[in-house]
Each structure stands twice: as C-alpha cells, then as structure tokens.
Amino acid sequence: MARYTRLLCIFAVLVLLTAACGGDDNGDTAEETEETTGSATNTEPADTTPTPVVEETMALTSGENANFHEEENVAAEDSVEVELDDNYFEPTILTGQAGQEITLELFNEGGNIHNFSIADQNIDQDLEEGGNEEVEVQFPESGAVTFFCKYHQELGMRGELKVA
Ligand SMILES: [Cu+2]
Structure with missing residues (x-):
C-alpha cells in the first residue's frame, strides 16, 4: 500500500x-524501481527480473565460482523451495542463522539429472529430470558451507548456506 x-x-x-x-x-x-528487500549485498541495480539468458557468475565464500540466480534470506523459515536447473541453483545463496536447520524442497526443472550435495553433512541427493526431493540441511556456526551438483559443479552449479 x-x-x-x-x-x-x-x-x-x-x-x-x-x-x-x-x-x-x-x-x-515513471517505470518504478523494484524493491530489493533483504538483499543489501545485491550487486544488481534496481531491476533484477528480465535477465534470464546471460549466466552471471560469482565467487562463493569458499572461493569457488557459482552461476548466480538470486539470494534469499530464510532466517525465519522452516523450509524453502530450491530450483535445480541447467546448470544452477535458484536461489543460489541462502542466508540464515548460525546453526539453523531447514528443509530444502528441491525441484529439478532442468533437462538433465541434477544433484544436491553437501560434503560435510553427508548429503548426496540425485534428482531425475522433473523430480523433487527434500533434504534437511544445517547452516554453519559462522561463515558459509558450499552445496553443489556433483555432475555439474565444474560448470558453476554451486551455491552456499551463509550465516547472515
Ligand atoms: Cu547438475
């Protein structure tokens, strides 16, 4: 309002x-600027919607590169949807509280098998094309933990759970 x-x-x-x-x-x-609530680190100008094709890469906290598709603050959430596509995660960066546990509802919307892995948490979940799975993950006490698709991580299919 x-x-x-x-x-x-x-x-x-x-x-x-x-x-x-x-x-x-x-x-x-009079085209209005988009509101960018909760993403102070957003490097985009005001308007983030209409740029689907060009793959924007970023450096994760670990130094590894990732294809960047949105950052979302999930500190108040018990679960969140994460899209797996060719070849990225969306959102790519999830920010939350230290030690927070959260359910990720994974949806593979790409045209290949994809995978969600976190090495330190013994998570290695495949998703067939069109598939969906849930995984329980935990934010670290500080810093960030990387998640990745074990099939396409070299193509930048990575993201991270980051403590705000
Ligand atoms: Cu993949």
Missing part, C-alpha cells in the same frame, strides 16, 4: 513537471 501511494506521488510530481515544462514528452519515465 505504501508503495502504491509512492507511485501516486511520483505520478503527481511528473504531471506537475510536465505541465510546468509546457508539455515536455517525458511522461513515460
């Missing part, structure tokens, strides 16, 4: 400006 009110205000200002400038043709610049 606050956002809607803000849009109205911006629109009103634009109308005033347009009138003051004698009908300048700038009425189409």
